[in-house]
Amino acid sequence: MTKPKVLISDALSPAAVQIFKDRGIEVDFQPALGKDKDKLAAIIGNYDGLAIRSATKVTAKILENAKNLKVIGRAGIGVDNVEIPAATAKGIIVMNTPFGNSITTAEHAITMMLALAREIPQADSSTQAGKWEKNRFMGVEITGKVLGVIGCGNIGSIVADRAQGLKMKVIAFDPFLSPERARDLGVDKVELDDLFRRADFITLHTPLTEKTAHIIGAAALAKCKKGVRIINCARGGLVDEAALRAALDSKHVAGAAFDVFSEEPATTNVLFGHPNVICTPHLGAATAEAQENVALQVAEQMADYLLSGAISNAVNFPSISAEEAPKLKPFVALAEKLGSFAGQLTETGIVKLQITYQGDVAQMKIKALTSAMLSGLLRPMLGDINVVSAPVIAKERGMVVEETTREAEGDYESLITLTVATERQTRSVSGTVYADGRPRLVDIKGFRVDAEFGPSMIYVTNEDKPGFIGRFASLLGDASINIATFHLGRNKPGGDAIALVEVDGVVPPEVLAKVVALPHVKQAKALKF
Numbered sequence: 379m380t381k382p383k384v385l386i387s388d389a390l391s392p393a394a395v396q397i398f399k400d401r402g403i404e405v406d407f408q409p410a411l412g413k414d415k416d417k418l419a420a421i422i423g424n425y426d427g428l429a430i431r432s433a434t435k436v437t438a439k440i441l442e443n444a445k446n447l448k449v450i451g452r453a454g455i456g457v458d459n460v461e462i463p464a465a466t467a468k469g470i471i472v473m474n475t476p477f478g479n480s481i482t483t484a485e486h487a488i489t490m491m492l493a494l495a496r497e498i499p500q501a502d503s504s505t506q507a508g509k510w511e512k513n514r515f516m517g518v519e520i521t522g523k524v525l526g527v528i529g530c531g532n533i534g535s536i537v538a539d540r541a542q543g544l545k546m547k548v549i550a551f552d553p554f555l556s557p558e559r560a561r562d563l564g565v566d567k568v569e570l571d572d573l574f575r576r577a578d579f580i581t582l583h584t585p586l587t588e589k590t591a592h593i594i595g596a597a598a599l600a601k602c603k604k605g606v607r608i609i610n611c612a613r614g615g616l617v618d619e620a621a622l623r624a625a626l627d628s629k630h631v632a633g634a635a636f637d638v639f640s641e642e643p644a645t646t647n648v649l650f651g652h653p654n655v656i657c658t659p660h661l662g663a664a665t666a667e668a669q670e671n672v673a674l675q676v677a678e679q680m681a682d683y684l685l686s687g688a689i690s691n692a693v694n695f696p697s698i699s700a701e702e703a704p705k706l707k708p709f710v711a712l713a714e715k716l717g718s719f720a721g722q723l724t725e726t727g728i729v730k731l732q733i734t735y736q737g738d739v740a741q742m743k744i745k746a747l748t749s750a751m752l753s754g755l756l757r758p759m760l761g762d763i764n765v766v767s768a769p770v771i772a773k774e775r776g777m778v779v780e781e782t783t784r785e786a787e788g789d790y791e792s793l794i795t796l797t798v799a800t801e802r803q804t805r806s807v808s809g810t811v812y813a814d815g816r817p818r819l820v821d822i823k824g825f826r827v828d829a830e831f832g833p834s835m836i837y838v839t840n841e842d843k844p845g846f847i848g849r850f851a852s853l854l855g856d857a858s859i860n861i862a863t864f865h866l867g868r869n870k871p872g873g874d875a876i877a878l879v880e881v882d883g884v885v886p887p888e889v890l891a892k893v894v895a896l897p898h899v900k901q902a903k904a905l906k907f
Contacts, residue, residue, distance in 0.1 A: 381402060381403060381404045382403050382404065382426040382427065382448075382684040382685070383403070383404040383405075383406065383424065383425045383426050383427070384398055384403055384404065384405050384406070384425060384426065384427035384428070384429060384680060384684075385406045385408065385411070385421070385422070385424075385425040385427070385428050385429070386405065386406070386407045386408065386409065386429045386430075387408055387409070387411040387412040387418060387428065387429070387430055387433075387434045388409055388412045388429075388430050388431035388432070388433045388434050388453075389409040389431065389433075390407075390409070390429060390431070390453060390673045390676075390677075391669065391670050391673035391674065393670065393673065393674055394429070394453075394673035394674055394676065394677040395407050395677075397674060397677040397678060397681060398677055398680075398681060401681040401685060402685070403427075403681055403684060403685070406425070411434070412430060412431075412433035412434030412435075413433060415435060415437070415440065418434070418440055419439060419440045419442075419443050420443070422440055422441075422443050422444045422447060423443045423444060423445045423446060423447075424446070425444075425446060425447060426446055426447065426448050426449070426684055427447070427448060427449045427450070427451065427680045427683075427684055428444075428447060428449075428450045428451070429450075429451045429453065429676055429677065429680060430450065430451070430452055430453070430459070430460075431452070431453050431454060432454065432456070432459055433459075434459065435459050436450060436459060436460040436461060436465070437461055437464070438461050438464035441461065441464045441465060441468055441470070444468065444470065447468070447470050448469075448470060448471065448683070448684065449470065449471045449472075449473060449680050449683050449684065450465060450470055450471070450472045450473070451473045451474075451475075451676040451677075451679060451680040452472070452473065452474045452475070452676065453475055453478075453669075453672040453673050453675070453676040454474065454475060454478070454479060454663060454672050455474055455475070455476050455479055455663075456474075457472060457474050457693055460472055462693060462694055463770070465694065465766075466694045466766050466767050466770055467767045467770070468767070469765065469766040469767055470766065471683060471689060471692050471694065471695055471766060472692060472693050472694050473676065473679050473680065473683070473689075473690065473691050473692050473693070474676075474691055474693060475671075475672040475675040475676050475679070475691060476532065476691055477532060477675075478668060478671035478672035478675045479662065479663035479668045479671075479672060480532050480533050480536055481536060481667075481668070482662065482663055482664070482665045482667065482668035483533050483611055483662040483663060483668075484533050484536035484537045484540060484583075485540070485665075486611050486637060486658075486661060486662045487533075487537050487581050487583070487609055487611040487637075487662075488537060488540050488541065488544075490609050490611060490635035490637065490656060490658070491520065491525075491541075491579055491581065491607070491609050491635065492520065493635065493656055494579075494607050494609065494633045494634070494635040494656055495517050495518050495519070495520050495579075495607070496515070496517035496518075497515045497517055497633075497654075499656050500515065500653065501515045518578075520544055520545075520546055520579070521544065521545045521546070522545065522546070522547070523546055523547070523578040523579060524546070524547045524548075524549060524576050524577050524578045524579070525537075525538075525541045525546045525547070525548050525549070525577065525578070525579045525580075525581065526549050526550070526551070526568075526573040526574070526576065526577030526579065526580040526581070527541075527548060527549070527550040527551070527552075527565070527581055527583060528550075528551050528552075528570070528573065528580065528581070528582045528583065528584055528593065528594075528616075529551075529552055529582060529583040529584030529585075529612065530550040530551075530552040530555045530559075530560070530563065530565065530583070531552070531554075531583065531584075533583045533612075534550065534552070534581075534583035534584075535563055537581055537583060538550065538563055538564070538565050539563070542564055546579075547566075548563075548564070548565040548566070549565060549566045549567075549568045549572070549573055549576060549577065550563075550565045550566070550567055550568065550573075551567075551568055551569065551570045551572075551573045552567070552584075555567055570593075570598075571601055574598055574601040574602045574603075575601060575602070575603065576603070577602070577603070577606060578603070578605070578606060578607070579606070579607045579608075579609065580594070580602070580606060580607070580608045580609070581608075581609040581610075581611070582594070582608075582609070582610045582611075582612045582613075582616050582617070583611075583612050584612060584613075584616065585612075585613060586612075586613035586614070586615050586616060590616055591615050591616070592615070592616070592617070592618045592621075593616055593617075594608065594616065594617045594618065594621075594622070595617075595618040595621050596618060596621040596624070596625075599621055599622065599625045599630065599631065600630075602630070602631070604629075604630055605631075605632045606630075606631055606632065607631070607632050607633045607634065607635070608622065608631060608633075608634045608635075609634070609635045609636075610634075610635075610636050610637065610638055611636075611637040611638065611662045612638060613638055614638040614639040614640040614641070614642060614644075615640045617636075619639070619640055619647060619648050619649055620648050622634060622649065623648045623649055623652065626649075626652050626654055626655065627652075632654060633654040633655065633656075634649065634652075634654070634655050634656070635655070635656040635657075636649060636655070636656070636657050636658075637657075637658045637659075637660055637661055637662050638660055638662070639660075642660060643659070644657075644659070679691060682700055686700055686703050686704075687703040687707065688700040688702075688703045689746075694766060695746070695749070695765070695766050696743050696745040696746045696749070697743075698743055698746055702742065702743060705742065706742055706743060706746060706747070708811045708815045708816070708817060709739055709742060709747055709792070709794070709811055709817075710746065710747060710750045710765075711750075711817050712794060712809050712810070712811055712817035712818075713747040713748070713750040713751040713754070713794060714750040714751065714753060714754040714765075715754060715809070715817055715831045715907055716751060716754065716794060716796045716807055716808075716809050716817075716819075717750070717751035717752060717753065717754025717755035717756075717796065718754035718755070718757065718758065718905075718907060719754075719807055719819070719831075719905065719907075720754075720755055720796055720798045720805060720807055721754060721755040721756060721757060721758040721759060722758045722903060722905050722906070723805065723837065723903055724755075724758075724759070724798060724800055724805075725800075727800060727801050728755075728777055728798060728799070728800055729777070729778065729799050729800060729801060730777070730778040730779075730780070730798075730799040731752075731755070731772075731777060731778065731779045731780065731796065731797070731798055731799070732780045732782070732796075732797040732799075733747075733748055733751060733779070733780065733781050733782070733794070733795070733796055733797075734781075734782045734783075734784065734793075734794070734795040734797075735747070735781070735782070735783045735784075735792075735793075735794055736783075736784050736785070736786055736787060736790070736792065736793040736794070736795070737785065737786030737787075737790060737791050737792040737793055738786070738791050738792045739792035739793070739794060740783035740784060740785075740792075744781055744783065746765070747794070748769070748779065748781055749765040749766070749768055749769050750765050750768075751794075751796060752765075752768035752769055752771075752772050752779070753765045753767075753768035755768075755796075755798070756768055756771060756772065790810045790820065791810075792810055792811060793808055793809075793810050793820070794808065794809055794810070795807070795808040795821070796808075805823055806821070806822075806823060806824070807819065807821065807822050807823070808820050808821035808822075809821075816830055817830070817831060818830055819831065819878065822867065822876055822878070823876070824869065825867030825868065825869060825874075825875075825876045826867055827865045827866075827867045827876070827878060828865065829863065829865040829878050829880075830863070830880070831907040832862060832863065832880030832881075832907065833880075833906065833907055834880065834881050834882070834883060834884055834885060834904070834905075834906060835878060835879060835880050835881065835904070835905040835906075835907070836877075836878075836879045836881060836885055836890070836893065836902060836903070836904055836905070837876070837877070837878055837879075837901075837902070837903045837905055838850070838876065838877040838878075838879070838893065838899060838901070838902045838903075839874065839875070839876050839899075839900045839901045839902075840874075840875050840876075840877065840896075840898045840899045840900055841872075841873075841874065841875065841898040841900070842868045842870075842871065842872050842873050842874065842875040843872070843897070843898045845897075846875075846877075846896065846897070846898055846899075847864075847866075847877075849896055849897070850877065850879075850893065850896060851864075853889070853892055853893060853896070854879075854881065854889070857886070857889045857892075859881050859882070859883065859885065859889065860881060860882040860883075861879060861880070861881055862880040862881060862882055863879070863880040864877070864879050864880075865877070865878040865879070866878075884904075885904040890902055890903075890904050
C-alpha cells in the first residue's frame with residue numbers, strides 16, 4: 379500500500395513533522411513555499427494532505443491542480459486563507475485546530491484588560507523616557523467590577539473563569555449559551571442591551587459574521603455606561619473602530635485594548651495614537667505553547683484522517699472519531715450504495731428525500747451517512763460528486779432532505795430506508811449491514827429481497843407470470859452473460875414482481891433492449907456499484 383504524502387508549506391514545529399513520520403506518512407517540509415503560490419500550484423497534485431498556517435493562501439486556482447488532495451489542515455482557528463467552497467466542491471476535508479489557541483488567547487484578553495485598567499504601556503513609556511509621572515496614571519481596580527463577555531464559547535468561557543478568579547462579576551451575552559451551561563460557568567446570561575448597560579469592561583469572543591459585524595457600533599456605545607473599557611482579541615470588524623474613536627475622544631469610553639483590526643496588517647488605523655488605547659499586532663495565539671499545540675494537533679488530526687478515516691474539527695464535514703470510524707465505515711458504504719441504487723433508477727428531477735435511520739445506526743453520525751447517500755444518489759446524474767460536496771450541491775438544487783431516527787422495529791438491528799420523491803413518482807429502498815460487514819438490500823418498493831450489491835447488476839420490474847425467469851435466463855445465456863446471483867420479489871401471486879440479478883461483466887445495451895422486449899417486462903436497468 380502506498381504511503382500517504384503530506385506537504386507542509388508553512389513553518390510548523392519539528393515535532394509535528396515527526397508525528398507524521400512516526401505514523402508512517404511521508405512528509406515534504408517546505409516552510410517557505412506558502413509565499414510562492416505558483417510553485418505550490420505546480421506541485422500540489424503530488425500530495426494527499428496539505429498542512430498550513432496563515433501564510434499559505436489555498437485558492438481555487440491552486441485547488442484545480444490538487445487531484446490527489448484529501449485534507450487541508452490549518453494549524454490555528456481562522457481558515458480565511460482557504461477557499462472552503464472550492465475545497466468542498468473537490469471533496470477535500472478542511473480541518474482547523476479551534477482549541478489549541480484557546481488558553482493563550484484568553485490569557486491575552488485578560489492581560490489586555492489588566493494593562494488597560496492600570497495604563498501599563500503608557501506608564502512604561504513615560505517612565506523609560508525619564509518623566510516619572512506618578513500622578514498622571516490613575517488606574518482602576520478590577521475587583522468587584524462587572525465584566526461583560528460577548529460570546530461565551532470555548533475562549534469566552536476561559537476568560538470568564540479567569541475573571542472570576544480575579545473577583546470580577548461576569549455577565550455574558552451568547553444566544554447559544556444554555557441556562558445550564560451559564561450556571562455551570564457561574565455567569566449571568568443577559569441580553570446584549572443589558573450587558574452594555576451594566577458592564578465596566580466588555581470583552582469580545584465571537585466569530586465575525588453578518589450578525590456580529592459591528593456588534594459594537596455607535597448605537598451600542600451610546601447604551602454603554604460612561605467610563606466603559608473595551609477589549610477585542612477576537613476578530614477585527616466586531617467593533618466599529620471609527621465610532622469607538624469618537625466615543626474615546628468624547629471620554630464616554632475610558633479606554634480600549636485591541637489585538638485585532640478591521641484591516642490587517644494594520645499599519646494605520648483610526649484608533650492609533652489615542653492616549654487611552656493599547657494595541658498589539660494580533661498576538662492572541664502568539665505563545666510558544668500555543669504554536670506547538672496547534673502544530674501537534676493538526677498533525678495528529680490529518681494523520682488520523684489519512685490512515686483511519688477519523689475526522690476531527692472539520693469545518694466542512696461532520697466529525698467522526700477514531701472509535702466511530704470502523705463502525706461507521708460499512709454503513710457509509712451501505713448509504714452510498716442505497717443512494718446510488720436510487721440515483722441510477724431516477725430519470726426526473728428529485729423534489730424530496732426522506733431518510734430513516736432505524737435501530738443501532740440511528741445512534742451513529744447520521745450526517746456523515748446522509749452525505750454518503752447524497753453522493754451516491756447524485757453521482758449518476760452529475761458525475762464527479764463526493765461525500766463532502768454532495769450536501770452543498772443538493773442544497774443548491776433545492777432538494778429537501780428529511781432525516782428521521784427511530785428505535786429498531788422488525789427483523790433488523792439497523793435499517794436505513796431512503797425514499798426519493800421525484801416529479802413523477804416516489805420510490806423507497808432499504809438496506810442493512812449484517813455481521814459480516816457487507817451491505818445488503820432488503821427492500822425495494824415494498825418488495826422484500828436479500829441481495830448484496832454486485833459490481834454489475836440488472837434490475838427488472840415485471841408482471842408475475844409463468845415463464846419470465848426461463849426466458850430471461852435463456853436470453854442472458856445466449857448473450858454469454860453469466861448470472862452470479864438471482865433475487866426475486868413480488869407483492870402477491872400474479873401481481874407485480876422485481877428481479878435483481880448480479881452478472882459477470884458489463885451488460886451491453888442491445889442485451890438490455892432484448893430484456894425490455896420480453897413479455898410482461900415493464901422496466902429493465904443496468905446498474906453498476
